[in-house]
Amino acid sequence: MSDVLEGVKEVIVDVMKIDPKEVTVETRFIEDLKADSMDQFFLIDGLCEKFDLSISDEDARQIKSVKDAVTYIEKVK
Template identity: 40%
Template sequence: MFEELKELICEYVDVDPSAIKEESRFIEDLGFNSYDFMSMVGEIEETFDVEVEEREVVNVKTVKDAVEYIQSLQD
């Protein structure tokens, strides 16, 4: 799932995939703005067949947070 998420991230921000680590923060490290982040969340919903709660997604700060959140929705 981490690798799939890295591919999605690269569609929204100009960053080298090898620079994306689990501890990478979406805004501070990867350069996301809120619009890009929410657009990616929509694609995450389609890609992983989950429904993201907007009030919960504000707690997703790092790539690892996103992976864990997606996995919790799939369980």
């Protein structure tokens, strides 16, 4: 498993307070984790902090799943 995926999972588990086993690469934030707008904000903020990057609001709106987050971070890193 990639370091980026592991890091994304860590952020999700921390923000959503869920079991790491509930998070797979296919996990969707809203549909699967029932993330509301504040959860989504904290997820993006956590990813920015974890990976030392800045995610624009426009890009953040496109990140809807673990796979989206990993793909985005790998692209900008």
